[in-house]
Amino acid sequence: MSNNLPKIAWIGLGIMGSPMSENLIKAGYSVTGYTLEQEKLDRLAAAGGTAAGSIAEAVRDADVVITMVPASPQVEAIAYGPDGILENARSGALLIDMSSITPQTSVDLAKNAKEKGIRVLDAPVSGGEAGAIEAVLSIMVGGEQADFDEARPILEALGKTIVLCGPHGSGQTVKAANQLIVAVNIQACAEAVVFLEKSGVDLKAALDVLNGGLAGSTVLTRKKDNFLNRDFKPGFRIDLHHKDMGIVTDAARNVGAALPVGAVVAQLVASLRAQGDGGLDHSALLRAVERLSGARV
Numbered sequence: 001m002s003n004n005l006p007k008i009a010w011i012g013l014g015i016m017g018s019p020m021s022e023n024l025i026k027a028g029y030s031v032t033g034y035t036l037e038q039e040k041l042d043r044l045a046a047a048g049g050t051a052a053g054s055i056a057e058a059v060r061d062a063d064v065v066i067t068m069v070p071a072s073p074q075v076e077a078i079a080y081g082p083d084g085i086l087e088n089a090r091s092g093a094l095l096i097d098m099s100s101i102t103p104q105t106s107v108d109l110a111k112n113a114k115e116k117g118i119r120v121l122d123a124p125v126s127g128g129e130a131g132a133i134e135a136v137l138s139i140m141v142g143g144e145q146a147d148f149d150e151a152r153p154i155l156e157a158l159g160k161t162i163v164l165c166g167p168h169g170s171g172q173t174v175k176a177a178n179q180l181i182v183a184v185n186i187q188a189c190a191e192a193v194v195f196l197e198k199s200g201v202d203l204k205a206a207l208d209v210l211n212g213g214l215a216g217s218t219v220l221t222r223k224k225d226n227f228l229n230r231d232f233k234p235g236f237r238i239d240l241h242h243k244d245m246g247i248v249t250d251a252a253r254n255v256g257a258a259l260p261v262g263a264v265v266a267q268l269v270a271s272l273r274a275q276g277d278g279g280l281d282h283s284a285l286l287r288a289v290e291r292l293s294g295a296r297v
Helices: 017-026 038-046 055-059 072-079 103-114 128-134 145-156 170-198 203-211 218-229 238-255 260-277 282-292
Strands: 008-011 031-034 064-067 094-097 119-122 137-142 159-166
Touching (some): 008 017, 008 055, 017 038, 017 128, 031 038, 031 055, 094 145, 119 170, 159 170, 170 203, 170 282, 203 218, 218 282, 238 260
Parallel strands (some): 064 094, 137 159
Antiparallel strands (some): 119 137
């Protein structure tokens, strides 16, 4: 079955990358992966993939290379240099970068890859760990229509809403907007939770009825239990949201868009990180509101 499907190399098997690569294996693709942690490579092999000893080894025979790493510096580290993707992938390969990075990094990567005969799509995702596991991610793509059409069957094994948003970098710009909306939404929910609890209201009942009306959101649906149980095991870490708020505030400044509320929430995310909560889920913005409201957290 995998014979006529493109061979895939997957670089970066973290909270998102591991379940995503496994969904491709389930869909019948042959996946060779590389990441820094041995236990993640073992997990890929156990799921039916092939563990590689280096980036070069992983990408050598691949038709499609997919990358899922934390930020721009890591994308540059795996893409460039003698041991990187561009030097070792074959000409004609398609590189799909699903990391959330600055739009400019994606534009530069596409330009540099073109010189090697490698086509690039930026395809960041939204939906968090749950969306990755359930293969219902929202995938925002930047690049050429023909490359998008070729990648679509692969992306359909990973997500549900898959949209070409424009030229290289556009996927990252839409992802930055996504992270702005999510952070402001979580902050608003966190403030409501503290307000409701201090008022003595049954929090579970309140969140249920709020989520059924105009105040309802995917954020509230996904994060309600985190708030109720004070469970901040990371689906998406504050550290990464801090990085993303830097991307959106910087990109907005470059195009002359004012983000007054976004800038405040960016500072709240930064302060939470400074208090040592960077490794927690972004729903831990609740902890910052609790501290501001006089609780010892």
